[in-house]
Amino acid sequence: MNKAFCREPDQSRAVRCPACGNEGLVVSTETLAAHVAADVVERLGEPLAFCGTDTCDVAYFDLLERSVPVAEARGLPWPKDPGGSLCACFGLTADDVDADIVAGSVERVRDVVRRAGQPGTECGLRAADGRSCTARVQRYYLRRRAELTG
Numbered sequence: 001m002n003k004a005f006c007r008e009p010d011q012s013r014a015v016r017c018p019a020c021g022n023e024g025l026v027v028s029t030e031t032l033a034a035h036v037a038a039d040v041v042e043r044l045g046e047p048l049a050f051c052g053t054d055t056c057d058v059a060y061f062d063l064l065e066r067s068v069p070v071a072e073a074r075g076l077p078w079p080k081d082p083g084g085s086l087c088a089c090f091g092l093t094a095d096d097v098d099a100d101i102v103a104g105s106v107e108r109v110r111d112v113v114r115r116a117g118q119p120g121t122e123c124g125l126r127a128a129d130g131r132s133c134t135a136r137v138q139r140y141y142l143r144r145r146a147e148l149t150g
């Protein structure tokens with residue numbers, strides 16, 4: 001048979017969100033299980049991914065485009081949940097950062113960014129995307145500092 005007809009599936013293909021089309025962040029079953037009900041975990045198959053798009057209603061999805069909406073997941077951080085935490089591991093919220101920016105203090109934000117970036121933190125499980133909260137905290141901080149201080 002011609003080789004073109006029996007090509008291996010392309011493993012390098014990005015896992016794309018069925019709703020917004022952006023590349024997802026692959027997560028473990030443990031991370032998924034920490035944020036959705038047990039029967040929802042059963043519905044999806046690996047590889048599993050988290051959609052990081054701010055405005056997208058999809059939280060998790062798999063290669064077969066089965067997805068879990070944001071409304072069915074719990075404990076999602078900002079920006080999926082606008083009132084959610086920035087770093088569940090260290091309990092930093094959007095309000096905390098806003099207050100610090102207004103007060104001109106960066107100590108708390110700097111401390112969380114430093115600690116969240118270290119190995120052995122719980123971010124892998126508690127963060128919805130299974131990654132360190134460092135990038136999310138920095139993204140929010142820079143965005144809000146520009147908004148609040150002009």
Ligand SMILES: [Zn+2]
Binds near residue numbers: 018022052053056
């Ligand atoms: Zn999406």
